[in-house]
Amino acid sequence: MQKIMNPQPAEWEGLCQRPELPIADLQQLVQQIFTDVKKNGDAAVKKYTSLFDGAVTDTLKVSEAEINEAIAQVPSELKEAIQTAKANIEKFHTSQIEQKQVTETTAGVNCWRESRGIEKVGIYIPGGSAPLFSTVLMLGIPAQIAGCKEVIMCTPPDKNGVINPAILYAASVVGVTAIYKVGGIQAIAALAVGTDSVPKVFKIFGPGNQYVAAAKQYAVNYNVATDLPAGPSEVLVIADATCNPEFVAADLLSQAEHGADSQVILLSDNETVLDAVNKAIEKQTDELPRKDIVVKCLLNSKSILINSIDECVTFSNIYAPEHLIIASDRAEDYADGITSAGSVFLGNYSCESAGDYASGTNHTLPTNGYARNYSGVSLDSFVKKITFQKITATGLQNIGPAIEIMAAAEQLNAHKNAVTIRLKRLQNV
Amino acid sequence: MQKIMNPQPAEWEGLCQRPELPIADLQQLVQQIFTDVKKNGDAAVKKYTSLFDGAVTDTLKVSEAEINEAIAQVPSELKEAIQTAKANIEKFHTSQIEQKQVTETTAGVNCWRESRGIEKVGIYIPGGSAPLFSTVLMLGIPAQIAGCKEVIMCTPPDKNGVINPAILYAASVVGVTAIYKVGGIQAIAALAVGTDSVPKVFKIFGPGNQYVAAAKQYAVNYNVATDLPAGPSEVLVIADATCNPEFVAADLLSQAEHGADSQVILLSDNETVLDAVNKAIEKQTDELPRKDIVVKCLLNSKSILINSIDECVTFSNIYAPEHLIIASDRAEDYADGITSAGSVFLGNYSCESAGDYASGTNHTLPTNGYARNYSGVSLDSFVKKITFQKITATGLQNIGPAIEIMAAAEQLNAHKNAVTIRLKRLQNV
Incomplete structure (x- = not known):
């Protein structure tokens, strides 16, 4: 480590620069794979899995039997450790549930927010030497608490088409609804556009290398949200x-x-x-x-x-x-x-x-x-907070004149009229 | 309106399609303006303001005198309406403040979140015929409640270099810290890269036409966050x-x-x-x-x-x-x-x-x-929620063994060692 003594505050910003990353221009590759997956679906996904991961996969979806076999293979002390972690992660993320709280901003005008789980979410777990089953917990547990109906996991298989047992065990523990043997750009493309096997999701979570990061950024063009820049x-x-x-x-x-x-x-x-x-x-x-x-x-x-x-x-x-x-x-x-x-x-x-x-x-x-x-990712990342309002006749009489004046000043007369027509009706009652 | 009778559920997804938008390829124009603003700063911003808005602006920053003059011009009934709206928006967004709540996930392991305002935010208000001062309230009020230190507003001037008085009045009411006469791609570029006049911000909010939308999307390349896709x-x-x-x-x-x-x-x-x-x-x-x-x-x-x-x-x-x-x-x-x-x-x-x-x-x-x-935008959009944890020696003894097992299974031995070295020390105390 470089040792630096008493730098002046003027130098701090410079010292806070991250090491510059080699910027790979992956845009073209990403675009090509998305287009291919959009057009050719599972066949394209399998082609790239063979090309990039060297794995031939007949079926992309991990079967019940494969999951059960994996569960049997995980040592019991690791299972217990995962359960300990799960309990703590669950407790902290459950504490993030927002209770409905109605605010009467003006007499007769009630406003509140309600959270709804994002219906379909995708979780990407990288492959490689270290099986990142902890990330399965960190993404799967809040998804479960949020009430996401479909939690789709993609992770690349090894050369034999196998996924690390600890990853499959963790997925089973947090209620992932389906697991697919696919990684890299083709996994993100499949989640963003949908194929016969892999469902299209609304938001994609998870870490990955520069290829996955570039693919997540590109997925925005398919109206898909993502968790964080990488x-x-x-x-x-x-x-x-x-x-x-x-x-x-x-x-x-x-x-x-x-x-x-x-x-x-x-x-x-x-x-x-x-x-x-x-x-x-x-x-x-x-x-x-x-x-x-x-x-x-x-x-x-x-x-x-x-x-x-x-x-x-x-x-x-x-x-x-x-x-x-x-x-x-x-x-x-x-x-x-x-x-x-x-x-x-x-x-x-x-x-x-x-x-x-x-x-x-x-x-x-x-x-x-x-x-x-x-x-960082939290329960918030897996929900939408929808605002609700319930305005009574009296409530509208209270705030209506202000709305009429503001709408007129913004030259939006139909906006004004939606209030005027109601206030007139109330005068005639 | 087209009238459709009893469509089958299979047809619903099709009926939910939005009208297709003409996709303008603005990437090249956006990139060119960002590069120019990054290189030539205020001079580039003024050049594009003259080119696109037909306005010559000597000084980009709106002066105290201009603001005071605008305030004097706004009719008092509009001022009162804006104050009514402000009070309600403030009340509802204040109700979104998250109270600190410590969760003891395991004995001796305390976790919580604390919110901090994003230090520097940019608010974009479109120009055009209708002065959208209501958007100034909708973005400025939560920024103020969140404790954002700098709230920088950009809005295009008219051909005479003037900004609508209601916009300036609303900005003064919600504590916007600086206002600049600049719109379009060049405004978003200035907020993303910073110039001598316009400070670089960390997150950009606000509506806009397709040029502004494309610029906001491009700003991500400068590590700037944005509110919502348009x-x-x-x-x-x-x-x-x-x-x-x-x-x-x-x-x-x-x-x-x-x-x-x-x-x-x-x-x-x-x-x-x-x-x-x-x-x-x-x-x-x-x-x-x-x-x-x-x-x-x-x-x-x-x-x-x-x-x-x-x-x-x-x-x-x-x-x-x-x-x-x-x-x-x-x-x-x-x-x-x-x-x-x-x-x-x-x-x-x-x-x-x-x-x-x-x-x-x-x-x-x-x-x-x-x-x-x-x-939608809420107080959450203007804060970061930082997680904190305080683990006691006993706490680490409780969860340490689980961490050691999981880190070893992920082949991250230095992660394991950070626990082991502490647990050993506690054994020797």
């Missing part, structure tokens, strides 16, 4: 003298192992802390299986000395990290000052991996500075 | 024998006057109601100043006879209207069945124009079927 994962840790440098090092490394393009930032008001953490990082890195990735990530990463913890918080607000850890006994004192972050971990025992798996908060969060303008 | 306005009315056909006709017409590409739909279980409404439409249309627009809109519009009001609701859920009026004494009985709509108006005195101006609900709503996957 970017590499990141953590910012603010540590003071009350931190445990070994813990801080472990937290930074847990983020660094995500990928060479991840970024970790350490801020402190105490140079001894910076040095102790850096020393602990060196020691711990050696023992990690994903050491190569970690070392590359640390090249993008910075440890920065800043005057005070309050100023560290100011810096963090400019950076707008996906994950923010405040490694301090006084962590809670700084919470009010945080304005931009995806998820915040307060104190020396609130490690980020708790939020990644099992504490209950969601791990689908805004990266790349998007914490300035986006919230 | 589309022509629309209303669906479900009316039964207890409706007042004159009222229903007035509501349909108040939507139809928005534009020739708007769409209005009438559903009823009663043919006499359909005929009475159609007759009332003919009568009322003649008296409207925007008669030409209304007549064109009605060509796109349908009145449909359906077996029962419950089935009308089912049809409406497929259509997913921006505005849904249930013109019935029993309107509230049908509310539970509504799954997709932007804003719902229950009963014979809840006219849509009430929600457009003064009842308190927001009028920035999902069109074109987007009510299937988007909510």
Whole structure:
């Protein structure tokens, strides 16, 4: 990690820049695959699955038998761990249910909101070496609480056409309604346009590589909503003298192992802390299986000395990290000052991996500075909040004249007339 | 309006198609203007303002003096109407403030959310014949309640470089922090990239023509969020024998006057109601100043006879209207069945124009079927909900083993280690 001493506030914005990503122009490829899937449906999906994933799939839909077989294969201690995580995620996301609350804005004018689950949602789970079954929980559980009627999961099969058992187990636990063996651009295309096998959905969730990210962005052209813009994962840790440098090092490394393009930032008001953490990082890195990735990530990463913890918080607000850890006994004192972050971990025992798996908060969060303008995934992401109003005759008499004046001033006379015709009727009653 | 009798449910999806819009390929123009504004700043903005709006603007920012002059020009009855609307919109959006609520998911594991206003937001108000000051209220008021620090408004000037006084008055009432005389693609570009005059913002709100819509979509490439995908306005009315056909006709017409590409739909279980409404439409249309627009809109519009009001609701859920009026004494009985709509108006005195101006609900709503996957603008649109967690040593002992098992199964050993190192330390205490 690069060590930076007391940078001037004028330099902070520059220090908050993410490593620049190679921009691949995937627009043409994405457009071609969407057009093909729209025209040729399942045949196109299977063609690209064979081409990109090297897997021949006769049937895209995962069968009941395959699911049952997978469930039998998952070790019972992993099942129990998943159930523990599920219970916590369920509890926290259930607390996000918005109760109906009627507001009488003027006598006789009642307004309220009601939430409805998005009827059909798609969940994308990447393939690759690590089976991200935790993401199945993070997306499937709020979908279930929201009352989404169809929860369609797509995930690429391995070369033998098989999906990792833990992913299938997690899907069965959270009530996913159908699972398809398809990944990449062709999965997003199938969810966006619909095929004989894969239903068209209204919103697509889930992480993925640059191909999946480009496809999700393109899906907007088919009136499909998506969860969040994608970017590499990141953590910012603010540590003071009350931190445990070994813990801080472990937290930074847990983020660094995500990928060479991840970024970790350490801020402190105490140079001894910076040095102790850096020393602990060196020691711990050696023992990690994903050491190569970690070392590359640390090249993008910075440890920065800043005057005070309050100023560290100011810096963090400019950076707008996906994950923010405040490694301090006084962590809670700084919470009010945080304005931009995806998820915040307060104190020396609130490690980020708790939020990644099992504490209950969601791990689908805004990266790349998007914490300035986006919230992470929550129950809100799976519902629409519909406004309702019920206006009585008296209510309309109360607010009608204001509506008539405003509509006339906007030169919308038919808008005005919808009120006038009612008020006249009431005069004649 | 086209009259359709008892269509089969298999035909409903087809009937719910919106009139096809001419797709203008504006990508190249948008890209060119963004690049120019990024490179040449205010000079480029002024150039396009002269080119597209025919207005020469020395200074983009509206001065204090101009605002004061405008305030003096607005008739006092319009000021009072705006204040009435403001009070109601404020009351309803204040009711959307989410209280902090800590959930202990497991003993020692506390999770909660806190809302923070998006620091810098941009509000776009279209120009043209009708001054849409009501939209200033609908976007400015929740921004103020959310605590957005900078609320930047852009709106095109007329040929004399002047902005409608009612727009400036509304902006002053809702605490807009700066107003710029710029419209169209160049306004969205300025808000997305920032110039010497116009600050870069994190999220852009507001309606606009196809140029503005294309620019908002393109702004995503500059990490800027936007409120909603755009589309022509629309209303669906479900009316039964207890409706007042004159009222229903007035509501349909108040939507139809928005534009020739708007769409209005009438559903009823009663043919006499359909005929009475159609007759009332003919009568009322003649008296409207925007008669030409209304007549064109009605060509796109349908009145449909359906077996029962419950089935009308089912049809409406497929259509997913921006505005849904249930013109019935029993309107509230049908509310539970509504799954997709932007804003719902229950009963014979809840006219849509009430929600457009003064009842308190927001009028920035999902069109074109987007009510299937988007909510309308609300306080939520102006905040980020940040998750927080505070885990005690005991809390980590409770959930730590589950995290270790899950992280190991996902082959993320550094994630596991962040827990292990803490649990070991606790064993040694």
